[in-house]
Structure formats: structure tokens, C-alpha cells
Amino acid sequence: MAATGFGASRQVGVGRQPGLLLALVLLISAAMIGRLGWLQLVHGTQHKAMADENRIRLIPRDPVRGRLLDRHGQVLATNRLTYSLYLQPRLVSERQWPALRDRLAQLLAVPASQLEQRRRLGKDSDDDFHIPLAGPLTPLQVLRFREQAASLPGAEVSIDVLRAYPNGRLAAHLIGYTSNITEEEYDKLREKGYRLRDRIGRAGLESVYESHLRGEWGGQQLEVNAAGRVQRVLGDKPARPGRDLRLTIDLNLQRAAERALDHVGKGAIVALDPQTGEILAMASRPGFDPNIFSDGPTTTQWNDLNRPEAPMLNRALQAYPPASTFKIVSTIAGLESGRFTPTSTLPTVGSFCYDGQCYGDHGAFGAIGFQKALAVSSNSFYYLMGLRVGPDQLFLASRRLGYGSRSGVELRDEESAGLLGDPAWKRKVIGEPWTSVDTITSSIGQGAVTVTPIQMARLYAAVANGGWLVTPHLVQRPLKRTWIGLKPETLRVLREGLRMVVTEGTATILNDTSLPPVAGKTGTGEDPPRPDHAWFGGYAPAGRPNLVIVAFGENSGGYGGTVAAPMVKTMMEAWFHRGSAAKPVEGAAPAAHTP
Numbered sequence: 001m002a003a004t005g006f007g008a009s010r011q012v013g014v015g016r017q018p019g020l021l022l023a024l025v026l027l028i029s030a031a032m033i034g035r036l037g038w039l040q041l042v043h044g045t046q047h048k049a050m051a052d053e054n055r056i057r058l059i060p061r062d063p064v065r066g067r068l069l070d071r072h073g074q075v076l077a078t079n080r081l082t083y084s085l086y087l088q089p090r091l092v093s094e095r096q097w098p099a100l101r102d103r104l105a106q107l108l109a110v111p112a113s114q115l116e117q118r119r120r121l122g123k124d125s126d127d128d129f130h131i132p133l134a135g136p137l138t139p140l141q142v143l144r145f146r147e148q149a150a151s152l153p154g155a156e157v158s159i160d161v162l163r164a165y166p167n168g169r170l171a172a173h174l175i176g177y178t179s180n181i182t183e184e185e186y187d188k189l190r191e192k193g194y195r196l197r198d199r200i201g202r203a204g205l206e207s208v209y210e211s212h213l214r215g216e217w218g219g220q221q222l223e224v225n226a227a228g229r230v231q232r233v234l235g236d237k238p239a240r241p242g243r244d245l246r247l248t249i250d251l252n253l254q255r256a257a258e259r260a261l262d263h264v265g266k267g268a269i270v271a272l273d274p275q276t277g278e279i280l281a282m283a284s285r286p287g288f289d290p291n292i293f294s295d296g297p298t299t300t301q302w303n304d305l306n307r308p309e310a311p312m313l314n315r316a317l318q319a320y321p322p323a324s325t326f327k328i329v330s331t332i333a334g335l336e337s338g339r340f341t342p343t344s345t346l347p348t349v350g351s352f353c354y355d356g357q358c359y360g361d362h363g364a365f366g367a368i369g370f371q372k373a374l375a376v377s378s379n380s381f382y383y384l385m386g387l388r389v390g391p392d393q394l395f396l397a398s399r400r401l402g403y404g405s406r407s408g409v410e411l412r413d414e415e416s417a418g419l420l421g422d423p424a425w426k427r428k429v430i431g432e433p434w435t436s437v438d439t440i441t442s443s444i445g446q447g448a449v450t451v452t453p454i455q456m457a458r459l460y461a462a463v464a465n466g467g468w469l470v471t472p473h474l475v476q477r478p479l480k481r482t483w484i485g486l487k488p489e490t491l492r493v494l495r496e497g498l499r500m501v502v503t504e505g506t507a508t509i510l511n512d513t514s515l516p517p518v519a520g521k522t523g524t525g526e527d528p529p530r531p532d533h534a535w536f537g538g539y540a541p542a543g544r545p546n547l548v549i550v551a552f553g554e555n556s557g558g559y560g561g562t563v564a565a566p567m568v569k570t571m572m573e574a575w576f577h578r579g580s581a582a583k584p585v586e587g588a589a590p591a592a593h594t595p
Helices: 002-042 044-055 097-108 112-123 139-151 183-192 204-208 251-263 299-305 323-336 370-376 379-389 391-400 423-430 436-443 453-464 488-504 560-576
Strands: 056-061 075-087 131-134 155-164 178-180 199-201 218-224 230-237 267-272 279-285 345-348 351-354 357-360 366-369 519-527 530-540 547-553
Touching: 075 139, 097 112, 097 131, 097 139, 112 131, 139 155, 199 204, 251 267, 251 279, 251 560, 267 453, 267 560, 323 370, 323 379, 323 391, 323 436, 323 453, 323 488, 323 519, 323 530, 323 560, 345 379, 351 379, 351 436, 357 379, 357 436, 366 370, 370 488, 379 391, 379 436, 391 436, 453 488, 453 530, 453 547, 488 519, 488 530, 519 560, 530 560, 547 560
Parallel strands: none
Antiparallel strands: 056 218, 075 131, 075 155, 178 199, 218 230, 267 279, 267 547, 345 366, 351 357, 519 530, 530 547
């Protein structure tokens, strides 16, 4: 019986084996089918993309940035070719990278930490197939790399395009510069089509017109084999170049402005067309060379850019005390208020005393009118006139002429609105009431009043063109003018007085027969304990102006007539002596009052 039981149990075990095997096969098959379903159905798209990445290489093509041209088509900003070091990360494993990094650092004299950082940033970007590691490279670095290129798989040197400014420092403040985008900027700009390798406008017109100038990336889609060799081109999208930008700047006049500023350590010049507001020249001193940002400034260069003199500050857009140039505004306030007529006269004295305070003047000229007061820049005339008119009329005229607000120039983010310290401002900011001292000092531009050179150029343009407030601009485009409604007799008195400044007043250096008739006003602004500021603003020809120039010397010392007026003369010689086609019609009538 024992034998019989053993045999029966054995038969039962043998009978169960096919079922177990079938269950095992079904389990394995189910697992395989489930895995295939997981891979193909749930993650099929993802894995197809990964397979394509192993087979397809995307080679980006840099867009060529648009050029900046002067009004005659002469180049102010363009592009140049250079070399940069790149990494193809799919050809370099994590294990291979440290050795390659250290070899590249030693060969090219580039910090290994920089290569590591650039690789890390690149792996997190859309350019993770072609990561920039260093550049621009010097010819010696390129030569060293090419000598060892065969033993540096995954690294390559490619041609790049960098911004170039053929005139160096000339017009640097209005042009601006470009530099590489930062990691933080890339996170915000990648959705707008920017890449980690992109450069972006940092200041001036390069920044304002970034979208116009930058263009659009292109690229080439290549099929490669397992060894990374190109088999065929799958697709090609040419990069779209940026668009050129035609400026209002006249390159020859800009050069004259830069030469004129050689005589002051700090200062600015603005020249514009009084009829249209087109800026013909804008210069600031000290300056900088925007080319250093293309290669990346050295430590020495960076320290120089950040010295106390602030060479990157565009002083044409910064506000300063207007000094006696403000007497034009005071004249307008007096005549437009109705308190004075074109024939009104006031007594002038060497020392003007009021409310227990005495204020000096540089001469006593007897009883004089507005024209003579402008010519000799009489302080005591405007002290008395300001008191009779009152601060409300003074500041009303200031705002009417664009003071206290930005001019509308494209460089809005760099422009100061200036300051009009009227009675309301004093109560709010200083917490004190307005006094006669404030009226007296404000009437000659020495109170809590600051204006920019470009605001002042706008003022002189309004006098020159017959009462239209223009919008200064650097890019050629039609813009409307604003009629400010000055009385004809106000304009006549201003034009006569500003002409007398040159013929018999404080700016006789411009009374030169080689120039057309010039009209303008000097100003010397106090800035204790530092040296005085020097101003001159004017226009020519006096009969039919086609050029307004404002020159400013910051803490230059001297006077408006001895420091700033000679700068204007340099500019006018360059403008009016450049050929018969540019010479004005002498004695012509002022332009008609049309928008």
C-alpha cells in the first residue's frame, strides 16, 4: 500500500507541471506586454524623442544683429567674426568630462571653474547640444586648440558674431553696447526665443531697439550615425538677420562735438534740427569704448568704467542748474503774463537789496529793457522782474517750455525729468514756506531748478522755430510738434535779445564773419565748493535757424562765454563750412508756423 500511495502522489505532481508552466509563461507574457504597453503607449512619444536626439543633431545659427547707421548711411555699429569654444555634451560622458575640462583649461589658459559653470548652465538650457564654454578666443588659443583637436573629442571651436563699433568712443552714450545675457535673464527671455549664447542691448539705442536689431535664430537639423558623423541634412532654417536702424545723427557733426568736449573733463553737447527735433549730435564726456563689452571688460577696464567721474553716464540727459540761460524763461514769464511789455525797462544796480538781503550783480547798466538785459546777463534786472511777476508765472512758463518733464527722446530710462522747485514742492519736500529769496534766485536759474542739456536744446528750438515744442529724437521718424502759443512780440524780443548776446554781450566770440549770424545765451552755474558749471545755448542762422546747439561744461570753471561758447563755435564751423549744399540762406524769414 505504501508503494501504491507514493506512485499516486507522483502522478499528481507530474500532472500539475503543465499548468504551472503555462501560468509562468502567461505571467511572463503579461509582464512583457504590460512593459511594452508602458513604453509604447504611455511613454512612446517621450522615447521616440529620445531616440531622435540620439540620431539627430541640431546646429543653431546665430542671427546677425542689425547695424546702426548715421543719417547719411555711415556705419556706427556693425558686427565682426570671432571664435568661441563649444562642447557637444552627447559625445562626452560624465566620466570623461573632468579630464576633458582640465585639458582644455590648461591648453587655453581658461579657469576650469568657468568651464564647469558654463557646462552646468548649458545643460539646463535649450542649447544643451552645443554648449558655449569660452570666448572670444585669441588667435593663439585657436591655434593651440586646432593642434590638439583630434585628442579633444566633444570639444570644438566655432565662428561667432560679435558687436563692433568702428568709431570707438564716438557716440558711445547714445549707441550703448551689448553683452551676454545672464542666467537670471535667460530664465525670463527663453520664451521670447533667446538662447544662452545670445547677447542683449544694455544701454542706449542698443537696448531701446533690441527687438528691432536682434533678428531670429535659425538652425540646421542633421542625421548622424553612432560615431557622431553626419549622414544627411534633414532640415535647414536660415537665421533671420536683425534690421538696420537709420539714425538722425550726422557723423561729421558728432566728431566735431567730441572734439569740442576735449577741452572739459566732464560735460555734454546736444545739437538738433529746430524744425523737426532730429538730434544731429549728442556727446558726453568722459566717455567709454563700447567695444570692450564685446570681448568682455578686463578688471582694469571695469574699474575704470566705475571711477567717480562716471564715464558711462550720459550727461546730455542729466539735470543741472541752468544758471543765466534760465533768463529766457523769465523773459517769457514777464512778457506772457502781461505785467511787462516789449518796451518795459527796469533799473539795474551792482548790489540789489530786498527784505534785508543783498544780491550781487556784475555791473550797473542803468535802466534797460529785456533785450539789453539778456545781452549783458543782468542779474538785478531779473531779480526785480521776478519779484513783480511772482513764482507762479515763472514756473508756469517753465512747464510750458518742457522743463520739469522728460523730453520724449528714445533713451527715456536714462533721462532725468529735472526739477522745478516751486512753492508747492518746497512745502512738501523742505517743509518751509516760499520766500522772496526763492523767487529772486529762481528768476536767474540758481534756485531749486535743474534742467538737462536736451531740455535746454528743446527750449532754444522753440524760440528758433517760432513757438513749436519739438520732440528730440535719434531715429528717423515723423513726429508731431506742439504749438505753445507764444505772442509774436515775445518771440521778437527773445530773438533780438539773443542776437545781441553775440553781437555786443557775453558771447562775442561767436560774432565771427566766417559764420552765419548766431543767437544764444551764456550761463555760469554756481556749485560750491566745486568749480562753476558753464553753459551756452544758441542757434544759427539767426534769420532762419537750421541748427540748435547746447554746450555744457560740468564743474569746468570759467564762464559760459569763455568755456561753453567756444565749444559751440567748433560745432558751427563744422556744420556751416562743410560745403555749399549745407550752407543756409542768409537773411531768410523764419519758417511758417505749421505743424
